[in-house]
Amino acid sequence: xxxxxxxxxxxxxxxxxxxxxxxxxxxxxxxxATDMEGCSGVxxxxxxxxxxxxxxxxxDMNACIEGCFAAGATEVVVRDHHGGGLNVNPQVxxxxxKLIQGSTPGQRFKEVEGAAAMILLGYHAKALTPGGTLAHSxxxxxxxxxxxxxxxxxxxxxxxxxxxxxxxxVVMVSGDDKTCAEAQSWIPGVVTCQxxxxxxxxxxxxxxxxxxxxxxxxxxxxxxxxxxxxxxLKIDYPATIRWDxxxxxxxxxxxxxxxxxxxPRRVEKTGDSVEALLVGKSS
Numbered sequence: 499x500x501x502x503x504x505x506x507x508x509x510x511x512x513x514x515x516x517x518x519x520x521x522x523x524x525x526x527x528x529x530x531a532t533d534m535e536g537c538s539g540v541x542x543x544x545x546x547x548x549x550x551x552x553x554x555x556x557x558d559m560n561a562c563i564e565g566c567f568a569a570g571a572t573e574v575v576v577r578d579h580h581g582g583g584l585n586v587n588p589q590v591x592x593x594x595x596k597l598i599q600g601s602t603p604g605q606r607f608k609e610v611e612g613a614a615a616m617i618l619l620g621y622h623a624k625a626l627t628p629g630g631t632l633a634h635s636x637x638x639x640x641x642x643x644x645x646x647x648x649x650x651x652x653x654x655x656x657x658x659x660x661x662x663x664x665x666x667x668v669v670m671v672s673g674d675d676k677t678c679a680e681a682q683s684w685i686p687g688v689v690t691c692q693x694x695x696x697x698x699x700x701x702x703x704x705x706x707x708x709x710x711x712x713x714x715x716x717x718x719x720x721x722x723x724x725x726x727x728x729x730x731l732k733i734d735y736p737a738t739i740r741w742d743x744x745x746x747x748x749x750x751x752x753x754x755x756x757x758x759x760x761x762p763r764r765v766e767k768t769g770d771s772v773e774a775l776l777v778g779k780s781s
Contacts, residue, residue: 512535517595527573528566528722529613529666530595531657532559534580535632536673537620538693538710542700543752546580546632554707555620556586558672558693561711562619565718575609581618606773615669615725616661617718623650623676623696625751626758630676636778638750642762645740647733648773655684659737659772669728670721672714673703685772687728689721699752738768739775 530730534551535542537558545551559576566574574595578585583599602608610616623630625643635644644651646659654677658668670689671681671726678690693710694702705713721728742762749756769775 522596525573525612525630527569527575527613528571528699529607529610529616529661530562530566530574530576530619531539531579531616532560532576532619533608533621533653534585535620535622535634536677536693538714540620541631541694541702541704543632543750552585552587553590555580556590556622557707557711558714559586559595560590560592561714562593562617562672564720565715566617566722567594568715568721569722573724575613578606603668604778606777607664610661610664610666613664613666615722615728616666617764618654618657618668618671618681619714619725620693621654621671621673621677622652623674623679623680624650624654627652627680627696628675629696629698631674631699631702632752633676633696633699634751634771638752639748640744642742642744642751642758644742647736651684653679654681655731656739656772656776658685658731659733660776662732663771663773665727665730667728667730669725671719672717678740685728685731687724689717691717699754701754733772736768736770737772737775739772740764740766 534546534555537555539554540551542590563574576597577596578599588597598608620634622632625635627633635641646655668685672691672693674694674696675692676696681688681690693714694704696702742764767775
């Protein structure tokens with residue numbers, strides 16, 4: 499009589515399936531876009547231009563990264579998003595995270611694809627926000643104001659719209675109290691972390707830096723726990739962005755002596771992508 503032989507897989511093969519690298523379903527990627535003006539301890543332009551601002555920015559990054567991994571993230575990408583994107587010393591950033599620096603032509607958020615959530619860290623209110631610390635819209639030297647589909651907007655609304663074009667919700671925003679209020683007006687359910695109370699374009703009542711960073715870690719965990727409750731920002735398409743530009747040589751919009759111009763140069767563009775309108779996908 500012929501005996502049927504059964505093929506038995508080695509135990510090690512089965513273990514690879516269940517105990518090996520995380521599957522796609524288990525991957526939990528978080529994207530942190532980090533500006534400087536809203537970071538803990540930052541109040542004025544002199545700090546932003548100096549090493550002090552860079553160090554404060556790096557500290558907030560690490561506090562947020564800590565919160566991400568504590569919330570169960572398997573991958574954290576941090577974008578140095580202030581100015582030219584070359585602010586923090588890579589050697590002081592939590593090595594568990596991937597840091598992206600420098601220019602990324604045609605991409606506002608390089609490597610955002612596949613992220614479950616985005617955090618806007620150290621952001622600021624839109625240009626000319628009363629009491630907003632270092633408030634501006636992309637360029638304090640050249641832009642007096644911006645509008646998205648007829649609604650006045652700053653970097654928070656624009657970046658939330660771009661994240662949504664990649665199907666990524668913005669779940670947390672940190673910055674001064676005006677920044678937090680602006681975020682809540684654009685993104686239903688967003689978690690905010692107040693690092694200071696804005697008292698003017700070059701001043702703030704600060705939350706002590708260590709306390710502020712503790713709050714960033716705490717709020718990061720809270721936001722990521724409710725990430726499935728916060729939807730990507732919905733706007734109507736085709737989208738229209740309007741820029742009101744300042745004359746050359748004007749005071750910066752976050753200069754306490756700045757006065758708005760009645761007839762700024764106006765540029766308006768319409769298209770199927772906010773990101774393309776802002777940075778140009780083809781570049």
